[in-house]
Amino acid sequence: AQSVSQHNHHVILSEAASLELGCNYSYGGTVNLFWYVQYPGQHLQLLLKYFSGDPLVKGIKGFEAEFIKSKFSFNLRKPSVQWSDTAEYFCAVNALYGNNRLAFGKGNQVVVIP
Amino acid sequence: DGGITQSPKYLFRKEGQNVTLSCEQNLNHDAMYWYRQDPGQGLRLIYYSQIVNDFQKGDIAEGYSVSREKKESFPLTVTSAQKNPTAFYLCASSIGREATLSYEQYFGPGTRLTVT
Numbered sequence: 719a720q721s722v723s724q725h726n727h728h729v730i731l732s733e734a735a736s737l738e739l740g741c742n743y744s745y746g747g748t749v750n751l752f753w754y755v756q757y758p759g760q761h762l763q764l765l766l767k768y769f770s771g772d773p774l775v776k777g778i779k780g781f782e783a784e785f786i787k788s789k790f791s792f793n794l795r796k797p798s799v800q801w802s803d804t805a806e807y808f809c810a811v812n813a814l815y816g817n818n819r820l821a822f823g824k825g826n827q828v829v830v831i832p
Numbered sequence: 833d834g835g836i837t838q839s840p841k842y843l844f845r846k847e848g849q850n851v852t853l854s855c856e857q858n859l860n861h862d863a864m865y866w867y868r869q870d871p872g873q874g875l876r877l878i879y880y881s882q883i884v885n886d887f888q889k890g891d892i893a894e895g896y897s898v899s900r901e902k903k904e905s906f907p908l909t910v911t912s913a914q915k916n917p918t919a920f921y922l923c924a925s926s927i928g929r930e931a932t933l934s935y936e937q938y939f940g941p942g943t944r945l946t947v948t
Contacts, residue, residue, distance in 0.1 A: 726871060750935055762875075762922065762939040808874060812935050816927035819890070820937060824865075 720774045722811050726822035732831050733801055739794040739826045741809030742784075751792040752785055752810040752820070757802075765807070769791065790794070835859065836940035838923050843945045845917075853908045853943045858937035864906035865924040866935065868892060874923065881906055910945065918948045 719773025723742045731737060743749065753765040760818040783794045792809060809823040838859045845851045857864065863882045867875040867890075877890030881900040882898075895914025900906050910917045921944075924937040 724874075752936070754939075761941050762924075764936055767936060810875075819877060819880065820865075820935075822875040824872060 720759040720821035722809055722821050724807075724809055724826055725791045729826055729828045729830065731799060732743075734798050734811060735830075737794075737799045737803070737828065739807055739809075739828070741792045741794065741823060743790050743792070743809075743821070745790075745811065745813045747813055750812040751783075751785060752812070753777065753792070753794050753820075754808045754810060755805050756808070762808070764792060765794070767809045769832070784809075799828075799830050801830050804828060804830045835836055836925055838921075838940040838943050840943060843943055847947055847948075848912045850868055850909055851945065851947075853910065853919075853921055853923075853945070855908065855940060857904055857906075857925045857938075857940075858922075859925055859927075859938060860903070861925035861938070862928050863926045864900065865926075866890075866896070866898065866908045867922045867924065868936050868941070869920045869922055870939070873944045876901070878908065878921075879902050888933070903929065908948075916946060920944050 721744045725740050751768040754762050755765045756762045756826045758782050765781050766775050768775045774783045781796050785792050807826045809822045839854045865880040866878040868873050876892050878896050879890050879898040881887035884903050887898050887900050893909055897909045920942050922942045923940040926937045
Protein backbone atom coordinates (compact mmCIF):
# COMPACT_ATOMS: atom_id res chain seq x y z
CA ALA A 719 0.00 0.00 0.00
CA GLN A 720 1.09 3.54 -0.68
CA SER A 721 1.91 5.75 2.27
CA VAL A 722 2.82 9.41 2.37
CA SER A 723 4.79 11.08 5.14
CA GLN A 724 4.76 14.75 5.97
CA HIS A 725 6.84 15.90 8.89
CA ASN A 726 6.55 18.91 11.20
CA HIS A 727 2.79 19.11 11.25
CA HIS A 728 2.80 22.68 12.62
CA VAL A 729 5.05 25.29 11.02
CA ILE A 730 5.16 28.89 12.19
CA LEU A 731 7.23 31.46 10.36
CA SER A 732 7.42 35.17 9.68
CA GLU A 733 6.59 36.91 6.43
CA ALA A 734 9.45 36.90 3.91
CA ALA A 735 10.91 33.71 5.41
CA SER A 736 11.49 30.73 3.17
CA LEU A 737 9.28 27.68 3.44
CA GLU A 738 10.09 24.06 2.71
CA LEU A 739 7.69 21.24 3.45
CA GLY A 740 8.88 17.68 3.12
CA CYS A 741 6.95 14.86 1.52
CA ASN A 742 8.15 11.28 1.26
CA TYR A 743 6.23 8.37 -0.16
CA SER A 744 6.64 4.64 -0.11
CA TYR A 745 5.99 3.22 -3.54
CA GLY A 746 8.57 1.92 -5.95
CA GLY A 747 6.74 2.25 -9.24
CA THR A 748 5.62 5.13 -11.42
CA VAL A 749 3.77 7.81 -9.49
CA ASN A 750 1.87 11.02 -9.97
CA LEU A 751 2.51 13.54 -7.20
CA PHE A 752 0.43 16.44 -5.95
CA TRP A 753 0.41 19.23 -3.42
CA TYR A 754 -2.98 20.53 -2.34
CA VAL A 755 -3.66 23.57 -0.19
CA GLN A 756 -6.60 24.37 2.06
CA TYR A 757 -6.87 28.05 2.98
CA PRO A 758 -9.02 28.86 6.03
CA GLY A 759 -12.67 28.45 5.11
CA GLN A 760 -11.96 27.49 1.50
CA HIS A 761 -12.05 24.39 -0.69
CA LEU A 762 -9.07 22.12 -0.93
CA GLN A 763 -7.39 23.16 -4.17
CA LEU A 764 -4.49 21.99 -6.28
CA LEU A 765 -1.22 23.86 -5.78
CA LEU A 766 0.91 21.90 -8.24
CA LYS A 767 1.38 18.44 -9.70
CA TYR A 768 4.04 16.24 -11.23
CA PHE A 769 3.24 13.66 -13.88
CA SER A 770 6.43 13.43 -15.92
CA GLY A 771 9.22 15.54 -17.43
CA ASP A 772 11.08 18.29 -15.57
CA PRO A 773 11.28 17.22 -11.93
CA LEU A 774 11.12 20.85 -10.81
CA VAL A 775 7.49 21.83 -10.98
CA LYS A 776 6.13 25.34 -10.65
CA GLY A 777 2.69 25.94 -9.22
CA ILE A 778 0.42 28.80 -8.31
CA LYS A 779 1.30 31.66 -5.96
CA GLY A 780 5.07 31.22 -6.32
CA PHE A 781 5.24 27.66 -5.03
CA GLU A 782 7.46 25.01 -6.54
CA ALA A 783 8.23 21.38 -5.78
CA GLU A 784 11.05 19.07 -6.73
CA PHE A 785 10.60 15.39 -7.44
CA ILE A 786 13.67 13.37 -6.44
CA LYS A 787 12.97 9.82 -7.50
CA SER A 788 15.97 8.31 -5.70
CA LYS A 789 14.78 9.80 -2.42
CA PHE A 790 11.07 9.12 -2.98
CA SER A 791 10.49 12.77 -2.18
CA PHE A 792 8.43 15.67 -3.49
CA ASN A 793 9.26 18.64 -1.29
CA LEU A 794 7.36 21.90 -1.57
CA ARG A 795 9.16 25.25 -1.44
CA LYS A 796 8.47 28.95 -1.51
CA PRO A 797 11.36 31.42 -1.21
CA SER A 798 9.43 34.18 0.54
CA VAL A 799 6.08 33.56 2.22
CA GLN A 800 3.26 36.01 2.78
CA TRP A 801 0.62 36.17 5.47
CA SER A 802 -1.87 34.90 2.87
CA ASP A 803 0.06 31.62 2.65
CA THR A 804 -1.35 30.62 6.03
CA ALA A 805 -3.07 27.34 5.23
CA GLU A 806 -2.90 23.60 5.53
CA TYR A 807 -0.82 21.84 2.89
CA PHE A 808 -1.28 18.23 1.84
CA CYS A 809 0.96 16.03 -0.23
CA ALA A 810 -0.73 13.26 -2.22
CA VAL A 811 0.49 10.36 -4.33
CA ASN A 812 -1.21 8.30 -7.00
CA ALA A 813 0.50 5.13 -8.15
CA LEU A 814 -0.08 4.60 -11.86
CA TYR A 815 -1.40 1.27 -13.03
CA GLY A 816 -2.65 0.57 -9.54
CA ASN A 817 -6.09 1.21 -8.20
CA ASN A 818 -6.14 4.90 -9.17
CA ARG A 819 -6.49 6.13 -5.61
CA LEU A 820 -4.79 9.10 -4.04
CA ALA A 821 -2.95 8.58 -0.77
CA PHE A 822 -2.69 11.77 1.28
CA GLY A 823 -0.20 12.77 3.91
CA LYS A 824 -1.40 14.09 7.26
CA GLY A 825 -0.81 17.69 6.25
CA ASN A 826 1.29 20.63 7.39
CA GLN A 827 -0.47 23.47 9.19
CA VAL A 828 1.47 26.59 8.19
CA VAL A 829 0.98 29.87 10.01
CA VAL A 830 2.68 32.99 8.66
CA ILE A 831 3.03 35.82 11.13
CA PRO A 832 2.85 39.31 9.63
CA ASP B 833 -20.32 27.50 -13.37
CA GLY B 834 -18.82 24.02 -13.03
CA GLY B 835 -17.95 22.48 -9.75
CA ILE B 836 -18.82 20.22 -6.86
CA THR B 837 -21.65 20.98 -4.49
CA GLN B 838 -21.96 19.52 -1.03
CA SER B 839 -24.90 20.20 1.18
CA PRO B 840 -25.50 21.12 3.84
CA LYS B 841 -22.39 22.92 5.08
CA TYR B 842 -23.14 22.02 8.70
CA LEU B 843 -25.17 19.05 9.88
CA PHE B 844 -26.19 18.03 13.37
CA ARG B 845 -27.60 14.64 14.32
CA LYS B 846 -28.38 12.63 17.39
CA GLU B 847 -26.45 9.46 18.05
CA GLY B 848 -28.14 6.40 16.58
CA GLN B 849 -29.55 8.18 13.55
CA ASN B 850 -28.42 7.58 10.00
CA VAL B 851 -27.60 10.69 8.00
CA THR B 852 -26.99 11.19 4.27
CA LEU B 853 -24.55 13.73 2.91
CA SER B 854 -25.11 15.05 -0.57
CA CYS B 855 -22.46 15.44 -3.28
CA GLU B 856 -23.24 16.64 -6.80
CA GLN B 857 -20.86 17.50 -9.63
CA ASN B 858 -21.46 19.07 -13.03
CA LEU B 859 -17.94 18.55 -14.32
CA ASN B 860 -18.91 15.40 -16.25
CA HIS B 861 -16.31 13.48 -14.27
CA ASP B 862 -16.41 9.70 -14.20
CA ALA B 863 -14.80 9.17 -10.81
CA MET B 864 -16.03 10.42 -7.43
CA TYR B 865 -14.64 10.05 -3.92
CA TRP B 866 -15.55 10.56 -0.28
CA TYR B 867 -12.94 11.49 2.28
CA ARG B 868 -13.02 12.14 5.96
CA GLN B 869 -10.77 14.86 7.37
CA ASP B 870 -9.87 14.92 11.06
CA PRO B 871 -7.33 17.30 12.65
CA GLY B 872 -3.82 15.92 12.27
CA GLN B 873 -5.03 12.90 10.28
CA GLY B 874 -5.03 14.25 6.76
CA LEU B 875 -7.64 12.93 4.34
CA ARG B 876 -8.72 9.33 4.62
CA LEU B 877 -10.64 7.66 1.82
CA ILE B 878 -14.04 6.26 2.74
CA TYR B 879 -15.47 5.12 -0.61
CA TYR B 880 -14.84 5.80 -4.26
CA SER B 881 -16.61 5.19 -7.52
CA GLN B 882 -14.95 5.03 -10.90
CA ILE B 883 -18.14 4.56 -12.90
CA VAL B 884 -21.91 4.71 -12.46
CA ASN B 885 -23.40 1.77 -10.56
CA ASP B 886 -20.03 0.71 -9.22
CA PHE B 887 -18.08 1.70 -6.11
CA GLN B 888 -15.29 0.36 -3.91
CA LYS B 889 -14.41 0.61 -0.26
CA GLY B 890 -11.61 2.90 0.75
CA ASP B 891 -9.48 2.68 3.87
CA ILE B 892 -12.20 3.46 6.44
CA ALA B 893 -15.48 2.25 4.94
CA GLU B 894 -16.91 0.65 8.09
CA GLY B 895 -20.09 2.38 9.20
CA TYR B 896 -20.60 4.15 5.87
CA SER B 897 -22.52 3.36 2.70
CA VAL B 898 -22.76 4.98 -0.74
CA SER B 899 -24.65 4.73 -4.00
CA ARG B 900 -23.81 5.86 -7.53
CA GLU B 901 -27.03 5.75 -9.53
CA LYS B 902 -26.20 8.84 -11.57
CA LYS B 903 -22.89 10.10 -12.92
CA GLU B 904 -23.28 13.48 -11.23
CA SER B 905 -24.30 12.27 -7.77
CA PHE B 906 -22.52 10.25 -5.07
CA PRO B 907 -24.34 10.47 -1.72
CA LEU B 908 -22.73 9.18 1.45
CA THR B 909 -24.74 7.71 4.32
CA VAL B 910 -23.20 7.77 7.77
CA THR B 911 -24.88 4.96 9.64
CA SER B 912 -25.36 4.44 13.35
CA ALA B 913 -22.67 1.76 13.13
CA GLN B 914 -19.97 4.39 12.59
CA LYS B 915 -18.36 4.69 16.02
CA ASN B 916 -16.95 8.19 15.66
CA PRO B 917 -18.96 10.02 13.00
CA THR B 918 -18.25 13.61 13.99
CA ALA B 919 -15.86 14.91 11.31
CA PHE B 920 -15.44 17.05 8.21
CA TYR B 921 -16.47 15.17 5.08
CA LEU B 922 -15.07 16.03 1.67
CA CYS B 923 -16.34 14.90 -1.69
CA ALA B 924 -14.11 14.95 -4.78
CA SER B 925 -14.24 14.01 -8.43
CA SER B 926 -11.75 13.39 -11.19
CA ILE B 927 -11.90 13.33 -14.93
CA GLY B 928 -11.44 9.64 -15.64
CA ARG B 929 -10.96 6.18 -14.34
CA GLU B 930 -7.99 5.28 -16.49
CA ALA B 931 -4.49 5.57 -15.14
CA THR B 932 -3.25 7.31 -18.27
CA LEU B 933 -5.58 10.28 -17.94
CA SER B 934 -4.98 13.38 -15.88
CA TYR B 935 -5.75 12.46 -12.34
CA GLU B 936 -6.22 15.74 -10.53
CA GLN B 937 -9.06 15.54 -8.02
CA TYR B 938 -11.43 18.49 -7.57
CA PHE B 939 -12.92 19.00 -4.14
CA GLY B 940 -16.21 20.28 -2.83
CA PRO B 941 -16.56 22.69 0.10
CA GLY B 942 -17.21 19.93 2.61
CA THR B 943 -19.87 19.11 5.19
CA ARG B 944 -19.11 19.34 8.88
CA LEU B 945 -21.11 16.65 10.67
CA THR B 946 -21.60 16.77 14.41
CA VAL B 947 -23.23 13.84 16.17
CA THR B 948 -24.20 14.19 19.82
